[in-house]
Amino acid sequence: MGQLIKWIDARFPFSKFIKDELTDYPTPRNLSYWWNFGFLAGFVLMLQIISGIFLAMHYKADVALAFDSIEHIMREVNYGWLIRYLHSTGASAFFAVIYIHMARTLYYGSYRAPRELMWWTGQGLLLLLMATAFMGYLLPWGQMSYWGAQVITSLFGATPFIGEQVVIWLRGDFTVGDATLTRFFVLHYLFPFLIVGAVIIHLVALHFVKSSNPSGINLADKDNIPFHPYFTIKDLYGLGIFLIIFCYFVFFQPETFIEAANNIPANPMQTPEHIVPEWYFLPFYAILRSIPDLLGGVVGMLLSVLIFAVMPYLDRSGIPGGARNRPWYRIMFYVFIVDVLVLGYVGAQASSDLMLIIGRVATLIYFLAFCLLPFISRKEEQWLRKRGLPVEIEELLRYESQQQEKKDDV
């Protein structure tokens, strides 16, 4: 084995790559467990691809066969039920992990310079994931699959001037039908590999600017430790905890994430009483519904996902790091999280006057949080400086400006 590796190393930077990017890769020693979630996301991606490929060996993307093929998988394919539940639970696990990963980034200010590109590649990854999940949900061809796809593809009709054509083009038919199902299957199979590519770019960016850390300040090199064995074992331990929770759902509550109505084959002639998207789309769905105008609602929904991108420019504080050193920002963060949970709840309820009011207030708060951030962050900085920054911050600001001067002198 040693000889083989030496032979490869003479022709390909194998050992060097492993050493520089994995084993000896310098990582801040104070990373908390909130930093495990990137690795977990990568694991779930792998799980979804593997379970998806094995499902695709038995699935039939045809409106007459799709629902039956899923039942065939559940009842007759060896361990088909297990692979199916891994995939359906995995989709929810993916979003749970990603949302926590995003929350970590927001809280600790890891989106700030020089990590803007990491944040934007992450943004792209989120959009790819949402598209993949949306298309995947149509495949079982249940009532919720069909009507969810019908509603969301209709939204594209809000496109000015060419709306109707866009919807028909997207569906390949006047309603969601066989053409839609076939192309959604193809694209659902393709997108995860685009996600893999985007993850690689995301990681290249990471390894260039290196991980942020809970203090939010760039630590001195002496505070880094090698990734292996410290974070390899920490990631594996975190994976173990994750798998326990994940497998609990897979084996004991697998139908939690499958809407009851999706056990009924799609019926284009009858809409279910209550159309609900999967939980991970609920906040955005609530925002869509709270804006009375169709185009307004669609724009609002899109904006609610895309607005994250401008975070690096909305945050105008000179205080380094994230919520740890910034009490006002921390409050905004918690308010935002609660607001997203409220929106999620509203998204699941049937439209009513009360829900409409709550939804609208929550939507307002959602966008206000972003819009007010530039002002609040600057005011907060003034307030903090007047109050006196904590000693560590003063020291590190001084240290960082020294470093900057040194760089400028060179």
Place this chain on the structure above:
Amino acid sequence: MSDDVIKSEPEDCGRRKFLEKATGAVAGAGIAAASWPFISSMNPSTDILAKAESQVELDGIVPGEMQTVEWQGKPVFILRRTEEQIAKMSDSNGSSKDPEPDEQRVQQSEWLVVIGLCTHLGCVPNRTADGWFCPCHGSVYDNSGRILKGPAPRNLDLPPYEFIAENKILIRKA
């Protein structure tokens, strides 16, 4: 990087190595166990396995007549042999390529049950007066399904079957 990284303490080096090895073994076992369902899912599903058995009624086949039935997606020749055919087949062992006495190829000498795929490359041979002829490359089989001439290496294969009644056979799963 940090200087605090102590390389290792000699006292618990052995214990640590044991812990690491044990964990590695447990994890490896888990990964192997976890891959099994995926590998197994590629095997035929239960509905296909259920069709792996075929029951055949032998009523209605007159002596000298051959019927083809389906078993696991393959053709199976059922030949009801006349007295002369049985006598002629018992006389020889087929050819030197794959010698086999006729008695070993049948459970009841009146009924020959063979898989109807040429053992050369899998074409379905055509019925002739004295046996079968494969149109693909010219292999010739006798009325015991034995290869007489041509490129086929073996006599026609025998499926696993049994008589479940006087006039009914069950061709089982392999």
Place this chain on the structure above:
Amino acid sequence: MNRHKFRTILYCCLLLIVFTVPARSGAVEVEFDRSTDSLKRGAVTFQNLCKLCHDMKYLRYQNLLEIGFSQQQVDKFRKDREMQESLKSSTTPEAAKLLFGIQPPDLSLMAKARKNGPSYIYNLLTGYHETAGGVIRNQILPDTSMPDVLAYSIETDVQAREQLEKTAREVAMFMEWVADPKADQRRRMGYWVIAYLVFLTFLLYLIKRRVWRRLR
């Protein structure tokens, strides 16, 4: 340490909520007997009563062997149908449309297609009552075309009613099994998987602690 402990306890509480909320929302209001005998009796009721109008396209006669029926018993059910055939109602869709105005739905997945499926089925079957005007209505589905198949609404004898309720429960249990035949196998495997993962995670925790102790 205190802050760390507090956070750990907080997360554990959150996890507990996450685990129990789905369990509670799936909670069954009715007491069900999940033994194989109960399943078999439910199957017989389905075969003799429900199957007159309802299909179960995802249940094959072959599958009935899995709940303990013998080959002879299954042969009596299927008569001259193949083992691999699925259960079809005795009423054609056209005749059903004439009789009821609508084709009775397939029941293979009904126990999963409604929230608290088995309870829903039980409450539906026992939901028939006679209104003041003498009309028989169903509490769960007021507009249903399905007749009172158990003749529950006209049964006055307490013991007989209890027997009908038992029948309804058993049919509901049978339908729960048909909707999810792998449930038992899944849960059994789940116990082993979780136990294994707890053990492995514990080992990983030990190594993690040992590795991190090396730092000052």
